[in-house]
Amino acid sequence: WKGFNSWADDPNYFYYGGNSELRGYDYLEFAGNKGWFGNVELRFPLVWRFRGATFYDHAILFGDIEFPGERNRNSVGGGVRLAFSFLILRVDYGYPLSKDAQNQDGRWYFSIGQAF
Numbered sequence: 001w002k003g004f005n006s007w008a009d010d011p012n013y014f015y016y017g018g019n020s021e022l023r024g025y026d027y028l029e030f031a032g033n034k035g036w037f038g039n040v041e042l043r044f045p046l047v048w049r050f051r052g053a054t055f056y057d058h059a060i061l062f063g064d065i066e067f068p069g070e071r072n073r074n075s076v077g078g079g080v081r082l083a084f085s086f087l088i089l090r091v092d093y094g095y096p097l098s099k100d101a102q103n104q105d106g107r108w109y110f111s112i113g114q115a116f
Helices: none
Strands: 002-005 014-016 030-032 034-045 051-063 070-083 086-097 107-112
Touching: 014 034, 014 051, 030 051, 030 070, 051 086
Parallel strands: none
Antiparallel strands: 002 034, 014 030, 034 051, 051 070, 070 086, 086 107
16 A cells, blocks of 8 residues: 655645556556555466466545546456566556546556566
8 A cells, every 4th residue: 555645835746547556547647646545466376487466456546637626546457477587577457447438448558577
């Protein structure tokens, strides 16, 4: 879990969305100057160097640049990891549970390393 808060005359904004913080949504889609984020991921062995994973991501943002009030966002999904001693290749599919006009379908993410 990770929380944040920024205030003053010119607060910093924090961005969520994408392959490691809120899968199922566009990269850096949500912004706010207060909020928190949590991720639960279950990883399990498959065969050879392949590992599977299922996950649930949740974020609450306040002080959004374009949207006043509170924004709750949730996503679920799964993926496959190919683990070497020096490198992990990751493919995830995230599906947004909190839908809006921009987020009706899931998204694929390809990355190197674990989400956290």
